[in-house]
Amino acid sequence: xxxxxxxxxxxxxxxxxxxxxxxxxxxxxxxxxxxxxxxxxxxxxxxxxxxxxxxxxxxxxxxxxxxxxxxxxxxxxxxxxxxxxxxxxxxxxxxxxxxxxxxxxxxxxxxxxxxxxxxxxxxxxxxxxxx
Numbered sequence: 001x002x003x004x005x006x007x008x009x010x011x012x013x014x015x016x017x018x019x020x021x022x023x024x025x026x027x028x029x030x031x032x033x034x035x036x037x038x039x040x041x042x043x044x045x046x047x048x049x050x051x052x053x054x055x056x057x058x059x060x061x062x063x064x065x066x067x068x069x070x071x072x073x074x075x076x077x078x079x080x081x082x083x084x085x086x087x088x089x090x091x092x093x094x095x096x097x098x099x100x101x102x103x104x105x106x107x108x109x110x111x112x113x114x115x116x117x118x119x120x121x122x123x124x125x126x127x128x129x130x131x
Contacts, residue, residue, distance in 0.1 A: 002024070002025075002026040002120050003024070003025045003026050003122075004022055004023070004024055004100045004101070004102065004120055004121065004122035005022065005023050005025065005122055005123070006020060006021065006022050006098065006099065006100050006122045006123070006124060006125040007020070007021050007022075007023075007125060008020040008021050008125060009097075009098060009125030009126045009127045010126075010127070010128070011128045011129075011130065012090055012127070012128070012129055012130070013129070013130050014090060014091055014092055014129055014130065014131050015089060015090065016090050016129070017086070017087060017088045017089075017090065018087045018090065018127060019084060019085070019086050019087070020040070020084065020085040020087065020098055020100075020125060020127075021082055021083075021084055022038070022040075022082060022083045022084075022085075022100030022122055023080070023081060023082045024081040024082070024102070025081070033078065033081045033102075034057060034078040034081075035057050036057055036102045036103060036119070037054060037055065037056050037057055037102075037103035037105070037106050037107035037109075037110060038054070038055055038074075038076060038083040038100065038101070038102055038103065038107075039051065039052070039053060039054035039055065039074070039100075039101050039103060039107065039110040039118075040052040040053045040054075040074060040083075040085045040098055040099065040100060040101070041098070041099045041101055041113065042094075042096035042097065042098045042099065042127075043096055043097050043099070043124075044093075044095060044096040044097075045096075047096075049099070049113070049114075050065065050113070051065055051110060051111055051112075051113045052064070052065050052068055052072065052085070052098070053065070053068065053072055053073075053074040053085060054074065054103070054107040054108075054110035054111060055074045055075065055076050055083065055107055056106065056107040057078075057107075059075065059076050059078075061107055061108075062074055062107075063107055063108060063110065063111050065111075067093075068087075068094075071087065071088050071089045071090075072085060072086065072087050072088070073085070073086040073088075074086075083100060085098070087127070090127075090129045091129060092129045092130065092131045093129075094127060094129050095127060095128050095129045096126075096127060097124040097125065097126050097127075098124060098125055098126075098127055099121055099122055099123075099124045100121070100122040101118040101119075101120065101121050101122070102118060102119045102120040103116075103118060103119065104116065104117055104118060104119045
């Protein structure tokens with residue numbers, strides 16, 4: 001069974017930083033994580049899930065939503081089957097449940113969510129930014 005497990009969420013003051021991690025486990029992680037584009041999405045209360053960031057299988061290409069560009073950085077360690085999201089200069093509007101996802105296509109297609117679906121989702125980790 002494939003699992004994506006997020007961690008690192010929590011409560012932080014505006015202007016602070018958090019680092020989210022997403023670890024893949026199961027048969028998927030051994031053979032396909034390093035071949036898959038990965039990404040982060042978020043869903044705030046009462047809002048639709050939205051794209052945040054994506055990274056290609058090699059890590060050579062990254063994509064960001066305009067709202068987080070320059071503040072968030074996505075990275076991956078294929079040896080550890082883990083993808084990260086470094087979040088700096090956090091704002092109250094960044095408050096949401098953050099979800100890790102494995103792309104069904106390439107990293108660029110993740111920016112077109114929900115037009116293109118994802119292969120796998122994690123259960124999410126809550127980030128709360130206080131003003």
